[in-house]
Amino acid sequence: MDNYHITKTDTGWSLKKQGADxxxxxxxxxxxxxxxxxxxxxxxxxxxxxxxxxxxxxxERTFPRSADPSKSKG
Numbered sequence: 001m002d003n004y005h006i007t008k009t010d011t012g013w014s015l016k017k018q019g020a021d022x023x024x025x026x027x028x029x030x031x032x033x034x035x036x037x038x039x040x041x042x043x044x045x046x047x048x049x050x051x052x053x054x055x056x057x058x059x060e061r062t063f064p065r066s067a068d069p070s071k072s073k074g
Contacts, residue, residue: 001062002046006033009069054058 003018013033014023027033
């Protein structure tokens with residue numbers, strides 16, 4: 001399973017695969033990058049970690065949902 005991170009940058013927000021040098025997607029707002037990430041990860045098995053502006057982890061999502069190893073509703 002690939003790990004992706006949404007983080008704040010100097011110019012907006014980015015979606016980056018863990019270990020990659022360049023962002024897979026960029027956007028000016030957090031809402032926009034989350035939407036782009038959802039579309040980008042459609043059909044892939046991946047973990048998406050969404051970070052706050054200060055860099056702390058806010059939320060983690062698994063794509064597809066059926067690949068989530070935990071049984072939580074979140």
